[in-house]
Each structure stands twice: as C-alpha cells, then as structure tokens.
Amino acid sequence: MRNLEDNLRDAVLDLADDAPPPHDLAAAARTRGRRIRRRRHATYGALAMALVAVTVTPYTVLRKDATAPAPATVVSQSPSPAPSPTTRTLAALEPRKPYQLLGGAVLTAMSRTENVEATPGELTEGDTYHVLLDPATGHYEQLTDDYRDVVPGPRGLFAVSGGRDAEKQVTIVTARGDVQRRIPYRPVGDEPQWSPDGSRLLIPTLAGFQIVPMAGGTEPAGEKVSGCPDYCSYSWLPNGTEIAVPLREDLPRSEAEPDRMQVLLIYSAETGKLSRSLPLKARPIGTRGWSPDERLVLTRPVGGGSITLTSTADGSPIAELAGSDGMFLPDGRILTIDDEFVMLHDRQGRVLEEAALPAVFRNLTLRAGLP
Numbered sequence: 001m002r003n004l005e006d007n008l009r010d011a012v013l014d015l016a017d018d019a020p021p022p023h024d025l026a027a028a029a030r031t032r033g034r035r036i037r038r039r040r041h042a043t044y045g046a047l048a049m050a051l052v053a054v055t056v057t058p059y060t061v062l063r064k065d066a067t068a069p070a071p072a073t074v075v076s077q078s079p080s081p082a083p084s085p086t087t088r089t090l091a092a093l094e095p096r097k098p099y100q101l102l103g104g105a106v107l108t109a110m111s112r113t114e115n116v117e118a119t120p121g122e123l124t125e126g127d128t129y130h131v132l133l134d135p136a137t138g139h140y141e142q143l144t145d146d147y148r149d150v151v152p153g154p155r156g157l158f159a160v161s162g163g164r165d166a167e168k169q170v171t172i173v174t175a176r177g178d179v180q181r182r183i184p185y186r187p188v189g190d191e192p193q194w195s196p197d198g199s200r201l202l203i204p205t206l207a208g209f210q211i212v213p214m215a216g217g218t219e220p221a222g223e224k225v226s227g228c229p230d231y232c233s234y235s236w237l238p239n240g241t242e243i244a245v246p247l248r249e250d251l252p253r254s255e256a257e258p259d260r261m262q263v264l265l266i267y268s269a270e271t272g273k274l275s276r277s278l279p280l281k282a283r284p285i286g287t288r289g290w291s292p293d294e295r296l297v298l299t300r301p302v303g304g305g306s307i308t309l310t311s312t313a314d315g316s317p318i319a320e321l322a323g324s325d326g327m328f329l330p331d332g333r334i335l336t337i338d339d340e341f342v343m344l345h346d347r348q349g350r351v352l353e354e355a356a357l358p359a360v361f362r363n364l365t366l367r368a369g370l371p
C-alpha cells in the first residue's frame with residue numbers, strides 16, 4: 001500500500017506535470033486589468049468600480065526570464081563594497097518535513113493554475129491546485145476543495161477564495177482544507193492580507209476595506225476608497241495599525257495602457273481614516289514586502305514588472321530584484337523566490353546567497369514564509 005509520503009510526492013509532481021510555460025508578467029497583468037474592467041462594466045455598470053473577477057489569482061503567472069538566476073540590477077550606487085554571494089543547490093523535497101529555503105524561511109505553498117484556450121489563440125485561467133504546509137505537523141497537504149487564491153497566514157491558517165463562492169465570501173481553512181471560518185464579504189482587488197501577527201485579515205471590498213479579527217466579530221470598515229489603480233493591492237504596515245492603499249493618477253483611463261500610480265495612501269486600521277501618504281509610484285507587493293522599520297518596501301509597477309527595492313522616504317528605487325515573489329525577513333534581509341531559484345539579499349538589494357531549486361518546482365507558483 002502506498003504511504004502518505006508517496007501520495008504527497010505524487011501530488012507535487014502532478015502540479016508540475018503538463019504545466020504551461022509562463023508568460024510575460026507585465027503583459028499578463030495588463031491583460032488581466034483589461035479583462036477585469038470588462039467584467040466590471042458587464043456586471044455592475046459604471047458605478048460599481050467592482051473587481052469581482054479579481055478573485056483570479058495574481059500569482060498564476062510566474063516570471064521566468066532565463067534558465068539561470070539573474071543578479072540584482074543595482075539602480076543606485078552603494079558606497080560600500082558588494083558582498084560575494086555564495087551559490088548552492090537545495091535538497092530534494094521531502095513531503096513530511098518543511099522545505100528549507102534560505103535565511104530560515106520555508107516553502108509554505110505550491111500552486112499551479114491550468115491555462116485553457118477559451119477561444120483560438122486566447123488563453124484563460126482554468127482549475128488551480130495547491131499543496132500547503134501544515135505547520136502543526138510539518139507535513140505538506142493537498143488542498144482538495146475548489147479554491148483559486150490561497151494566502152498563507154502567520155498562524156498556520158490560509159485565507160482562500162475562488163470556486164463556487166468566489167463572489168460571496170473569503171474562507172479561512174487549514175492546510176487540509178478544514179474550514180475554520182467563513183467571512184461573508186465579497187473580495188475585490190488584490191488578495192486578502194494577514195496582519196503581521198496573524199490576528200486579523202484585511203479584505204478589500206467595494207466600499208473600501210474590512211478588517212476581520214480571527215477571534216470573532218468585525219472591526220469598523222474603512223471609509224470608501226476610490227481612485228485605486230487596475231491592480232488595487234492593499235497591505236498592512238509592519239506596525240499592524242496602518243494600511244497602505246495605492247492611489248492612481250487622475251488622468252483619462254485607457255484599456256490599452258495600465259493606470260499610473262500617484263501616491264501611496266496610509267489609513268488607520270482602527271478608525272479607517274486617512275492619516276498620511278508616502279511618495280511611492282509603484283505598489284507594495286503585500287504586507288510581507290515591508291521592512292521591519294518601514295524604511296524600505298518591495299514594490300512592483302501597477303502594470304506588472306520586476307520587484308524593486310524602494311525607499312519609503314522619497315520613493316526612489318534602490319535595486320531591482322530577481323524573482324516572482326519576495327519578503328522581508330525579521331532581521332531586515334530580503335528573500336526572493338521563483339520556480340527555479342531562491343535568493344537572499346541585503347538591505348541594499350545586493351545578493352548575499354543564492355540557491356537553485358530542484359526541477360520538480362518548475363512552472364509552479366511558490367510561496368515562502370517563516371516556520
């Protein structure tokens with residue numbers, strides 16, 4: 001009889017089998033933005049500003065520009081000498097233990113979305129499959145229900161949406177898919193964001209945002225947020241008391257061109273009121289993209305593109321980082337990951353260490369986190 005480890009290993013292999021080659025991230029983001037706007041008009045009309053179709057995962061497409069990791073592109077010169085990075089290959093995946101990356105991080109989720117040819121020459125997203133880390137056991141589990149977005153939380157829970165109830169609720173599940181809570185809010189915009197301590201979930205809504213404590217009940221929703229770009233991504237600041245929301249430039253909008261960002265607005269998580277702004281021209285990639293001291297943030301252009309290490313003081317770029325996803329570690333170093341490699345960077349974006357990933361991860365969406 002096959003054991004659990006064999007079954008889980010096969011599940012990971014199934015994710016990789018027949019996975020379509022990745023497409024250009026910027027082009028995919030622009031296409032997704034145009035598709036979102038078409039669905040807004042068809043469903044809600046001009047008043048909706050609805051983002052119903054954005055339950056489609058923003059991590060469906062992985063950026064793979066080369067067969068080998070590319071070094072960070074330094075945008076601004078550093079006065080100190082660059083360190084010499086070390087390079088190695090990581091071990092094979094063992095489904096019954098957390099997969100160790102670099103800097104103490106582990107692999108928390110592996111996903112694959114099928115591409116379906118809806119009409120000749122035009123691909124759309126099909127089913128999505130996930131294998132998730134259960135931190136209680138240290139084992140990887142296959143998520144069996146029909147979900148598209150999966151957002152790992154600091155406390156071992158996952159916020160999921162998609163499937164039949166995609167336009168009605170966000171569901172909190174364990175790695176095995178056991179439902180812990182159903183939150184009856186229509187998720188719009190980017191994926192929900194866990195607070196830094198994992199005690200609350202930030203959900204973009206038609207009215208602005210809703211903050212849901214995992215202990216029960218709801219906190220007051222924020223005031224109506226308008227002027228969000230195509231790809232409206234919210235994030236918590238590291239202090240856990242403020243929320244960042246991008247504001248687009250007040251210019252005529254075009255289906256052919258992505259919106260441009262004017263500034264990053266900062267709202268109080270307690271009152272929902274606007275408190276200040278930061279001079280950023282690109283959106284934070286999420287809560288994990290903020291440095292612990294809030295002086296740096298990982299950003300990406302609204303229309304898609306490379307991850308950029310950015311100063312929050314003046315919005316100036318510091319370095320472009322290779323990878324499809326990234327996060328700050330508690331000690332201030334930066335981890336970036338793709339389906340072929342993982343890199344560890346210092347606060348100036350310079351590569352400290354890099355490692356190649358086994359071939360089993362090719363064409364999968366990988367999420368890193370802390371054990």
